[in-house]
């Protein structure tokens with residue numbers, strides 16, 4: 001009997017925007033309203049497909065006979081969608097294929113290089129989304145509160161210092177000696193870069209001891225924990241998350257331009273607080289950290305598409321976590337400017353021990 005989980009894959013990203021009166025899906029380019037099927041049953045079908053998803057591009061398959069066979073098999077085999085008539089399922093699947101939301105997988109493996117090219121492609125779009133966040137645009141345009149500038153610096157300091165919590169962890173847990181050596185080398189080059197941000201904090205008259213005592217926002221911890229979780233479960237997924245982080249900083253000219261704008265708007269007194277961050281960009285550019293993900297992935301001769309798909313899903317979740325981090329930094333410091341002598345953060349659930 002045909003099993004839909006092995007028969008179709010969803011294109012990436014496919015989001016379910018609404019599933020009440022009608023089913024509305026979306027991807028980067030468009031929103032698609034699908035009529036003629038109860039939304040809950042459409043969602044059940046999409047979940048079945050997603051459970052066995054692969055990274056193959058959608059729209060390459062779609063053989064009519066296979067669509068009909070699969071639809072009949074779903075109706076016969078799956079209790080959760082037992083109310084679905086075969087014809088409706090068939091039409092639904094055909095629509096998904098026509099709209100390039102679903103396709104027949106054409107292969108079961110890919111190379112590390114192929115996955116890396118797919119990731120780089122997504123990173124280009126995700127970087128645009130990440131740096132269109134109002135935290136970054138308000139810093140570049142000068143509309144942020146000075147307290148948000150402080151908060152952005154403080155949480156960046158914690159985040160960069162977090163290399164000691166994630167990179168060393170990834171290196172120590174990695175079972176592959178080749179990848180472990182890459183992580184260890186990256187760690188040796190990164191472990192003390194938080195000092196650049198400490199210098200920036202001092203230039204803005206923020207006491208780093210106070211920053212250390214209060215600790216990072218929960219959202220900053222979430223970013224670090226997400227990276228640590230990836231390191232625990234799959235070194236390739238960690239390399240992909242690291243690749244996204246490094247890709248955000250790999251366009252050194254763009255970063256230097258951004259810091260120039262921040263200085264123009266927020267350093268009227270001439271403290272020079274962006275200079276250490278520019279020095280950091282220059283150093284990372286010299287280290288070529290933007291190529292770490294390629295160094296890890298390119299030599300891998302074969303990955304199952306299921307594995308590659310898990311990597312893609314993990315790094316997508318990481319990107320979403322970064323977006324939430326930006327929102328939290330912006331909102332928190334807009335409402336609660338940093339106070340060095342405070343014993344603990346405003347709104348924090350548990351005081352520090």
Ligand SMILES: [Fe+2]
Pocket residue numbers: 190193280284
């Ligand atoms: Fe660095």
